[in-house]
Amino acid sequence: MILKFIDTPxxxxxxxxxxxxxxxxxxxxEHFTEIPAVHGGDAGIEGFTxxxxxxxxxxxxxxxxxxxxHDHLRDKMTKDIGKxxxxxxxxxxxxxxxxxxxxxxxxxxxxxxSRIISHAENKRKEVIALKNSDPSNYEYIGDDFIIVIKQAExxxxxxxxxxxTTLTDMQLNIAIxxxxxxxxxxxxxxEKVENIKRKVKAVRGDDDESDEDYKELxxxxxxxxxxGLEILKxxxxxxxxxxxxxxxxxQSYKKEVxxxxxxxxNRSINAQLFNxxxxxxxxxLEQFKYxxxxxxxxxxxxxxxxxxxxxxxxxxxx
Numbered sequence: 001m002i003l004k005f006i007d008t009p010x011x012x013x014x015x016x017x018x019x020x021x022x023x024x025x026x027x028x029x030e031h032f033t034e035i036p037a038v039h040g041g042d043a044g045i046e047g048f049t050x051x052x053x054x055x056x057x058x059x060x061x062x063x064x065x066x067x068x069x070h071d072h073l074r075d076k077m078t079k080d081i082g083k084x085x086x087x088x089x090x091x092x093x094x095x096x097x098x099x100x101x102x103x104x105x106x107x108x109x110x111x112x113x114s115r116i117i118s119h120a121e122n123k124r125k126e127v128i129a130l131k132n133s134d135p136s137n138y139e140y141i142g143d144d145f146i147i148v149i150k151q152a153e154x155x156x157x158x159x160x161x162x163x164x165t166t167l168t169d170m171q172l173n174i175a176i177x178x179x180x181x182x183x184x185x186x187x188x189x190x191e192k193v194e195n196i197k198r199k200v201k202a203v204r205g206d207d208d209e210s211d212e213d214y215k216e217l218x219x220x221x222x223x224x225x226x227x228g229l230e231i232l233k234x235x236x237x238x239x240x241x242x243x244x245x246x247x248x249x250x251q252s253y254k255k256e257v258x259x260x261x262x263x264x265x266n267r268s269i270n271a272q273l274f275n276x277x278x279x280x281x282x283x284x285l286e287q288f289k290y291x292x293x294x295x296x297x298x299x300x301x302x303x304x305x306x307x308x309x310x311x312x313x314x315x316x317x318x
Contacts (some may be wrong), residue, residue: 001153001156001234001238002152002153002155002156002159002160002238003109003152003153005172005173005174005239006159006163006170006171006172006173007170007171007172007173007292007294007295008169008171010059010109011059011061012057012058012059012061014059014170015057015058015059015109016046016057016059017168018159018162018170019046019055019057019107019155020034020046020047021158021162021168022155022158022159022162023046023047023049023055025158025161025162026155026158027049027051027053030050030051030053031049031050032047032048032049033047033048033049033050034046034047035047035048035096043089043092043093043096043098044056044080044083044084044089044092044093045084045093045098045104046107048096048098048099048101050099051099051102052099052100052101052102052142053101053102053103053105054098054101054103054104054105055104055105055106055107055150056080056104056105056106056107057107058076058080058106058107059108059109060072060073060108060109066112066113069111069112070111070112070113070115070116073106073108073111073116073119074116074119076106077106077116077119077120077123077147078119078123080106081104081123081126081127081147084101084104084127084141085127085130085138085141087137090138090140093140094140098140100139100140100141100142101140101141101142101145102142102144102145102146103145103146103147103148104145104146104147104148105147105148105149105150106120106147106148106149106150107150107151108149108150108151109151109152110151110152110153111149111151116149117149120147120148120149121147123147124145124146124147127141127145127147128141128145131143131145156238156239157239160172160238160239160241160242161241163290164241164242164245164290165290166289166290170290171289171290171291171292171295172242172290172291172292172295173292173294173295174231174234174235174291174295174298174299175292175294175295175297175298188222188309192222192225192309192310193218193222193309195309195310195311196218196221196222196308196309197218199308199313199314199315200214200217200218200221200308201214202267202270202315203270203274203315204217204271205268205270205271220301221305221308221309222305222309224301224302224304224305225302225305225306225308225309227298227302228299228302228303228305228306231298231299231302232247242290245288246288246299249284249285250303253281253284254307254312255312257277257281257307257312257313258311258312258313258314260273260277261273261277261313261314261315262314264315267315270315273315274315277304277313278300278304281300281303281304282296282297282300285299285300
């Protein structure tokens with residue numbers, strides 16, 4: 001799912017850079033060491049840890065069918081395991097001080113079927129068989145050597161943290177979850193619906209419920225209210241630090257909204273006040289540089305819809 005949130009297209013270079021940061025974050029206590037390819041090549045791996053983990057990245061160049069993706073992943077793994085067991089790369093690994101390799105990680109954005117897992121197991125058996133046939137030349141391979149396939153989802157905590165702390169120019173896009181279908185009113189209790197209707201009337205200064213613009217606005221805010229609940233749930237469960245940023249801002253600004261709207265005694269400026277709140281809240285959300293503009297617009301609408309649905313935003317109706 002984390003891939004759906006990344007707004008920046010991934011290629012081989014950006015994927016490797018991102019994963020290097022993930023390993024640096026996740027395995028710092030194992031003294032992670034990156035291997036730059038500038039001088040002498042990268043020894044067939046991107047980096048290693050002192051506990052015997054090494055990894056190799058791969059990002060497909062474009063969207064492939066399931067069969068095409070499998071073929072590319074299989075060929076890349078075959079090629080890189082070939083490097084791992086070649087005398088040339090063995091010398092390079094030893095020269096860099098890479099410890100006995102227990103885990104070889106194949107780090108890819110995603111895989112779509114089990115064939116690559118079977119291929120990994122076959123390659124593991126080949127490596128073990130080779131080591132058993134010639135132990136002295138393959139002493140740098142552990143007796144319990146395994147191949148592990150890692151996907152972006154395995155690093156969702158690290159990826160969201162790296163993007164959140166702007167260690168990369170990538171941004172999150174949470175607006176992709178917005179639906180354009182008619183709202184499912186059953187997901188919004190009647191009290192919330194009535195609150196939204198009442199406040200939209202107050203802002204518009206019009207009680208005509210047959211007006212098409214009124215009905216469209218009510219539908220839009222109900223839809224956004226439901227979407228907001230869904231997005232916040234996803235963030236709370238899977239991206240806690242991002243959720244905490246947004247939740248903290250939303251809670252503090254909600255108090256300000258309650259104060260501003262309750263202090264207003266002139267119903268003729270309801271619309272002006274509402275638009276000022278919209279603009280001001282958008283500026284507050286823009287402080288989160290890791291959110292793209294679509295996310296900011298989405299959150300603005302979704303969270304303000306929540307304020308319309310509950311009692312934090314009140315407008316004088318008479």
